[in-house]
Amino acid sequence: MSRTLKGPEEELSPTLQVSKVSESVEIERPTEVKDIPPAKLSIRNLEAWFGTKRALKGINLDVRENSITAFIGPSGCGKTTLIRCLNRMHEMTPGASAKGQAILDGMDMYDAKVDPVTIKRRIGMVFQKPNPFPTMSIYDNVAAGLKLNGIKDKKLIDDIVRESLEGAVLWEEVKNELNKPGMGLSGGQQQRLCIARALAMQPEILLMDEPTSALDPIASSKIEELVHGMKKDLTVVIVTHNMQQAARVSDYTAFMYLGELIEYGDTKQIFENPRMELTERYISGKFG
Amino acid sequence: MPRLMDLGISSVSENLSEMGNMAQRSLQIALDSYFQNNRSRKKVFELNEKLRSLEDEVGDIATEIVARYQPVAKDLRFIRASMEIAYIFWRFGRYSYDIIDTVDELHTGLDCNKTAVMEMSSFVLKAMELSLLSLRTRDETIVEKLYELDSTVDTLYRKYLRGTINANNKDDWKVHSRCDICNILILRYLERISDHACYLGDCVSYLVTGLSSPRR
Amino acid sequence: MEKIQQEKANLKYQLQNTMERKSSRKRKINKLVTILCIICVGLAIVPLGSILFEVIKNGVSALSVEFLTQRPGSMISGRGGIGPAIQGTLITVGIASIIAAPVGIFAGIYLAEFAGNGPLPHAVRFFNDVLTGLPSIVLGIVGYIVIVLVIGSFSVWAGSFALSIIMIPIVVRVTEESLKVVPNSIREAGYSLGIPKWKITLHITLKTAFSGVLTGIVIGISRIAGETAPLIMTILGTSLFFTGFDDPVDALPLRIWRLASQPYDSAHAQGWAAALILILIVLLFSVTLRLLAARKGFKVRVIRYSNV
Known part of the structure; x- marks a missing residue:
């Protein structure tokens, strides 16, 4: 298992980097040009289906490294489908399929040669409802990904479990009851346990699908603070139906409607001065 | 169905248009009292007080809207602009009061040469009129015109100031008249009003386009 | 306008009336169903109990x-x-x-x-x-x-x-x-x-x-x-x-x-x-x-x- 560490020699390039694979495609780029981090994940012409119903109609978008990107939009706009395409989880649903490109550091994860299972080791995911493994203790929940992927070094696992729980700001609350069942925690704690479980795999990107929709406001704001703190180590993509949450937590915001990307840009710009009428109407609560 | 936020926004809107009318009226009254030698200080003072309390009220409602509804996009820009616009209107009122105060203090028992003030006030009234129009119609293109008027006003002010100084330099400083002081002060206030009219134009431009124009 | 108000009030009155009349009947039905359920449970348990009873009564003597x-x-x-x-x-x-x-x-x-x-x-x-x-x-x-x-x-x-x-x-x-x-x-x-x-x-x-x-x-x-x-x-x-x-x-x-x-x-x-x-x-x-x-x-x- 290699830990991803970013050394100072990897200077972030201030200019937009478009992957060679798709120079022809026009990219939505944030309008207020400041120091834009390089693209960690480039989505090109991504389409997704449920059976014969097209849920995504060709999405092009660059997810920026070490930043938080939020997908917003009314129910059924495809934001959850899109995020589930980013670790090839979408196609696990019976009848669902996806095509297009999602280029992670130059490697297209939709390439035929790529194993969808290994992709998920590099891209973690947190779900709408907290879903710790019901039969496992807190410790085992965090260690499950490592153990079931063949890591046997007990000391290493112990270290990573602690590190991940600390990363998910849960360590102080559970350090004396690591052997208790994960299901015994409160909803907010369970969700942080799930985050710790994802962090244990040392992901480069963390996908969060409405991670606070089942939580109360206090637990939600804890998750938000946590997410904000995580971006120094990894890239976060978050789907939310709470626009204020997107405004609070994200650096970039993508607004989707009916399976299309309507507008993508700097969060401040999207919320203060959206360019598209549709975005304006949605975020000011005039429809949706 | 109107959103809850719309109630607050429309009350801010009403307050602003009332303030605009009051600001315009108070400047008119202040200038008239100079031109026609009548005394309306109390009226302008009352208008000024009213403007100040309305400015507070706009600030309160705006803050409440932000706290309660977290406005975004056009709503957010309107809230942000409305606080600045309310302040500008209050400044209008305040300068009008300063004008009438100056007239009261210095112009009692005199009949000065009012041509300079007359000349400049026509531009300033025009600028104020235009700035209010741009707010009413949300026409951000008017801001260009406002800056043109402002530069004319600036030029006039400088010209009169220099003229007065030069005239007084020839003789003894002591001889400069109360009229000169009175005129210069009034012109100075008018020049400030013209500046604020430009700021109002800037606010409208931000409100419509979302881009804050660089202070010129 | 007033007519509608009147009708609404009437409707409300009727609804309340029927509800009051029906509620005592409903309670009775409720009780009846509960009793029925208990009887069924008894019917299911009785054979099981009697079998166990018979088996123990007749079998215990032979145990050693x-x-x-x-x-x-x-x-x-x-x-x-x-x-x-x-x-x-x-x-x-x-x-x-x-x-x-x-x-x-x-x-x-x-x-x-x-x-x-x-x-x-x-x-x-x-x-x-x-x-x-x-x-x-x-x-x-x-x-x-x-x-x-x-x-x-x-x-x-x-x-x-x-x-x-x-x-x-x-x-x-x-x-x-x-x-x-x-x-x-x-x-x-x-x-x-x-x-x-x-x-x-x-x-x-x-x-x-x-x-x-x-x-x-x-x-x-x-x-x-x-x-x-x-x-x-x-x-x-x-x-x-x-x-x-x-x-x-x-x-x-x-x-x-x-x-x-x-x-x-x-x-x-x-x-x-x-x-x-x-x-x-x-x-x-x-x-x-x-x-x-x-x-x-x-x-x-x-x-x-x-x-x-």
């Missing part, structure tokens, strides 16, 4: 250490015991469950996790249901033809084979159903960690459904422990202790049947006692398995962090 350990003696004397029958049941049922449990569980896993909804799994499910409903004597005949005739003697193998065929569909069905109630979000959590599907199924999904699967096994074992018909065709029954897997053995249901068909009172008393023992064995087994499962729930591993 000798009875549990000795070979059957002469039918008239009332001496001797059911030792070989207890031994035979444990061996036959044990082997049958060792065959049936894994086969049933894996087939259930296949149906629930891997098969989907195509024609093949559909057919498998259908035949599985048919198999569950098949008369057990038919399976005895199958055991007789497939094994007894081939190796030339009644045997433990044949009996275990026949019993496992009875048990497998039960385990398959229950395993499939218990796996299907495991929320999909649990599997997705596993996928999202890059764990291969087979590992998720074995280590996460199956573990989550474990108590359900265990129930299936308990039901299956209880069912085959009491089967008589297929055993007549396969292990035949004997009064000797176990002599080898290729030889006939005795079994409790068979022994009960033999004892009951005798004309002597002493044999009948022994029959009742044997029935009591069979019930106790099934009960004991079921309770033990549940206790074991409950204890296994959370493995305790002490983790020490030096600087905590």
